[in-house]
Amino acid sequence: xxxSYNCANCCMIISVWGxxxxxxxxxxxxxxxxxxxxxxxxxxxxNYEDFIKKTHENYQKVARNCWIAASIYFVVFxxxxxxxxxxxxxxxxTALELEDDEISCRSPTAMQLx
Numbered sequence: 001x002x003x004s005y006n007c008a009n010c011c012m013i014i015s016v017w018g019x020x021x022x023x024x025x026x027x028x029x030x031x032x033x034x035x036x037x038x039x040x041x042x043x044x045x046x047n048y049e050d051f052i053k054k055t056h057e058n059y060q061k062v063a064r065n066c067w068i069a070a071s072i073y074f075v076v077f078x079x080x081x082x083x084x085x086x087x088x089x090x091x092x093x094t095a096l097e098l099e100d101d102e103i104s105c106r107s108p109t110a111m112q113l114x
Contacts, residue, residue, distance in 0.1 A: 008083035015077035026066030032059045
């Protein structure tokens with residue numbers, strides 16, 4: 001139970017970071033930032049206009065891929081958040097059961113009859 005809580009927290013933090021980073025990167029690729037040219041530069045082209053066209057297409061493809069990956073990270077964040085909430089709920093229920101005198105004072109035969 002503790003491991004799933006810690007794992008979910010870790011995944012949640014990484015997902016937040018990944019979502020933010022990929023949204024920013026997708027936006028920068030969409031704006032065709034010159035500093036990112038090395039990542040999208042067309043490898044095969046016949047002339048300058050073909051180079052510009054292919055580079056523009058590559059910028060758009062990379063931006064779309066960043067946004068898709070950001071969406072996946074967001075889904076992982078939602079799943080991790082649900083796991084954290086469920087784990088907290090289970091911990092609270094277990095703590096309340098431990099504090100309940102009626103549960104701990106029952107005789108073993110009374111517990112079996114239930």
